[in-house]
Amino acid sequence: MASKEELLQELSDAVISCKKDRVIAAVEKAKEVMExxxxxxxxxxxxxxxxxxxxERGKLxxxxxxxxxxxxxxxxxxLEADMPAGSPKKTMGVIVNGTVEGDVHDIGKSIVSTMLQSAGFEVHDIGRDVPIKNFVDKAKEVNADMIGLSALMTTTLPGQKGVIELLKEEGMRERVKVMVGGAPATQAWADKIGADCYAxxxxxxxxxxxxxxxxx
Ligand code: B12
Known part of the structure; x- marks a missing residue:
């Protein structure tokens, strides 16, 4: 039986190999012993x-x-099929989540949505390359408690700031929390733009x- 470290390595190697079958096989094996x-x-x-x-190094x-x-x-x-579907409860909180304008990276954002949902939050995933205004409009529509903002590029990070500014203009900032994430985001960035948290x-x-x- 492979150790946990070996299984994790197998999963990582499978993604690097770019082979879907290998990834699926590694996941099927790992899910027997890991969350x-x-x-x-x-x-x-x-x-x-x-x-x-x-x-980045030009090797791929x-x-x-x-x-x-x-x-x-x-x-x-x-793995999503195995996660508790979570019967989303409004009482836990309503979250609008999406990737900011100009940015098509959505794998991480979608994982965040799934995990929030399976924890019991009501999640409205509004996709990727989402204009600033759409986040705020959706938050109004579903009476959101929080907006999650994903950005994977340094060039699209300012979109997170843009949403916070529009929330302020609309007088909604006190009511709607903002959580930011994505590889180039940091706690320092979250503090700088006045987000409530970074994960x-x-x-x-x-x-x-x-x-x-x-x-x-
Ligand atoms: C996969 C990928 C792509 C795929 C995206 C497919 C898809 N459907 O998402 C494709 C091939 C389409 C792509 C395209 C491009 N990409 Co790209 N891509 C990546 C790569 C290799 C991995 C991203 C990823 O999915 N990681 C895995 C997930 C699970 O991790 P994650 O996204 O970081 O998410 C986790 C956390 O960040 C966090 N998180 C994420 N979102 C949120 C949201 C909230 C609210 C919270 C709290 C947390 C959170 O939780 C997640 C789960 O744990 C990264 C490199 C990297 N290291 O990030 C480059 C990278 C992001 N891409 C890059 C670039 C440059 C591009 C392109 C411009 C390339 C080109 N020349 O065309 C285009 C961009 C097009 C556009 N307008 O958006 C650069 C960005 C550089 C920069 N300026 O900052 C990177 C860093 C690669 C590099 N080193 O150069 N890309």
Whole structure:
């Protein structure tokens, strides 16, 4: 029987190989002994980060990244089916989540949505490349308690600030909390733009959302 470390390595290697079948096989094996969050964050996402490094160094090209992303998404889908569907309760909190304008990266954002949902929050995932105004409009429509903003590029980070500014203009900032995330976001950035919190990954997003919205 493979150790946990070996299984995590297998998951990561499978994503780097860009082979969907390999990712699916590794996920099926790992889910016997690990929780979905651990498989995603320590296995699949670790591989995806490595893909990013290889891309940056010119060792992998964009089509590889796209195929690797597709393979990772297939792995996450299997795990989603295993996660408690969570009967979303308005009492836990209503969250609008999306990736900001100009940014099509949505794997991490979608994992955050799934995990928040399975923790019991009512989540409205409004997709990727979402204009600032749409976040605020959706928050009004569903009477949101919090907006989650994902940005994966330094060039799209300012969109997070834009949403906070529009919330202020609309007189909604006191009522709607803002959580930011995505690889280039940091706690310092969150403080700078006046977000309520920053979370590094999906598990932390759940913990912080509970702290912010439920006080625990
Ligand atoms: C996969 C990928 C793609 C895929 C995206 C597929 C998809 N459907 O998402 C494709 C191939 C389409 C792509 C395209 C591009 N990409 Co790209 N991509 C990546 C890559 C390799 C991995 C991202 C990923 O999915 N990681 C795995 C997930 C699980 O992690 P994550 O997204 O970070 O999410 C976790 C946390 O950040 C956090 N989180 C995420 N969102 C949120 C939200 C909230 C509210 C919270 C609390 C937390 C949170 O929780 C998540 C789960 O734990 C990164 C490299 C990297 N290391 O990030 C580059 C990267 C982001 N891409 C990059 C670039 C440049 C591009 C392109 C411009 C390339 C090009 N020349 O065309 C285009 C962008 C097009 C656009 N307008 O958006 C650069 C960005 C550089 C920068 N300026 O900052 C990176 C960093 C690669 C690099 N090193 O150069 N890309």
């Amino acid at each position: 979905p969050a651990e498989i995603i964050e320590k296995g699949l996402a670790a591989g995806m980060n490595q893909v990013g490094v290889l891309f 090209f964009l089509p590889h990244v796209m195929i690797a992303a597709d393979a990772m998404t297939a792995g996450v889908k299997i 590094e990954n999906a598990s932390e997003a759940v913990t912080k959302a509970k702290e912010l919205l439920l006080g625990k």
